[in-house]
Amino acid sequence: MLKSKSFSDRFFEASERFSRFCFGVDPSAQLLQDWGLPDSVQGLEAFCGICLDAAVGRVGIVKPQVAFFERFGYLGLKCLTEFTATLRANGILVIADAKRGDIGTSVSAYGDAWLGADTPFNVDAITAHAYLGLDALAPLFERAHSTDTAVFVVVKSSNPEGAALQGALDEGVPVALRLAQQIAEFNSRIGLSGGVGPIGAVVGATLGTDGYATVAAIPNALFLVPGVGAQGATVAQSNDVFREANGRAVLSASRSILGLGPDVAALAAGLDTIRDEVAKNTSMT
Numbered sequence: 001m002l003k004s005k006s007f008s009d010r011f012f013e014a015s016e017r018f019s020r021f022c023f024g025v026d027p028s029a030q031l032l033q034d035w036g037l038p039d040s041v042q043g044l045e046a047f048c049g050i051c052l053d054a055a056v057g058r059v060g061i062v063k064p065q066v067a068f069f070e071r072f073g074y075l076g077l078k079c080l081t082e083f084t085a086t087l088r089a090n091g092i093l094v095i096a097d098a099k100r101g102d103i104g105t106s107v108s109a110y111g112d113a114w115l116g117a118d119t120p121f122n123v124d125a126i127t128a129h130a131y132l133g134l135d136a137l138a139p140l141f142e143r144a145h146s147t148d149t150a151v152f153v154v155v156k157s158s159n160p161e162g163a164a165l166q167g168a169l170d171e172g173v174p175v176a177l178r179l180a181q182q183i184a185e186f187n188s189r190i191g192l193s194g195g196v197g198p199i200g201a202v203v204g205a206t207l208g209t210d211g212y213a214t215v216a217a218i219p220n221a222l223f224l225v226p227g228v229g230a231q232g233a234t235v236a237q238s239n240d241v242f243r244e245a246n247g248r249a250v251l252s253a254s255r256s257i258l259g260l261g262p263d264v265a266a267l268a269a270g271l272d273t274i275r276d277e278v279a280k281n282t283s284m285t
């Protein structure tokens with residue numbers, strides 16, 4: 001039997017083919033309303049259908065925000081399952097923005113839900129928090145390693161509220177930097193593929209050069225870089241992160257692109273524009 005490709009192989013392929021851009025799909029109540037759709041599962045399904053039509057053949061990575069599907073209970077999660085399965089069937093990598101985190105036994109159950117071909121959600125990667133300690137996420141990391149998937153741990157977030165906690169000093173070292181160092185150690189221990197391990201890191205684009213040290217501290221991880229557009233960061237401002245990550249980062253934007261919908265052609269044109277802008281910027285770094 002052919003061994004499936006590692007997450008890092010799929011990530012590098014997607015970002016090389018379609019630029020280092022990730023399309024964030026955040027079907028908020030506001031966007032459903034702006035798109036003239038009902039705030040219901042039917043509206044959610046229509047929203048996802050439009051995103052799918054615009055994304056296929058245009059972007060390599062999509063990040064659905066799970067909270068906007070959970071709003072509709074099990075039917076919302078059914079919609080998410082179908083959306084992600086169709087994206088993946090069309091060759092698009094799916095990072096579920098689920099922000100999970102807990103003690104080991106509970107985290108292990110999150111793995112059973114999200115990561116691997118025999119799981120109900122079966123996505124390529126999920127996002128997680130390390131507030132209960134990075135080691136507590138170990139079952140999720142092990143599972144990612146064994147299923148060729150990945151876990152992106154929030155290290156230095158894009159929102160202003162995160163700065164105090166993430167910048168607090170632990171024996172003189174900011175918590176975010178300590179976490180970055182632990183991720184690098186964990187990845188080395190668990191095993192690398194294409195130079196990176198199954199633990200990726202989330203570093204906000206809004207941080208500019210403040211995010212630089214964090215990225216530099218993890219030479220063996222992939223990066224998810226949200227915060228472009230609605231949160232104020234520009235593609236150009238992310239150059240420092242891109243330069244330091246040396247091909248291991250993707251930039252993600254949600255509302256700034258989705259605001260162009262519901263017209264598929266307008267959404268597609270917006271995706272083309274940001275994808276090409278990211279490609280141009282990263283080729284200069």
Ligand SMILES: O=C(O)c1cc(=O)[nH]c(=O)n1[C@@H]1O[C@H](COP(=O)(O)O)[C@@H](O)[C@H]1O
Pocket residue numbers: 024026065097127154156157158159202203204224226227228229230231252253254255256
């Ligand atoms: O993990 C994330 O994606 C994430 C981390 C972070 O530090 N900041 C952040 O905004 N996000 C997510 O990225 C998306 C940002 O959306 P926009 O600001 O509309 O591009 C939202 O779904 C957030 O939940």
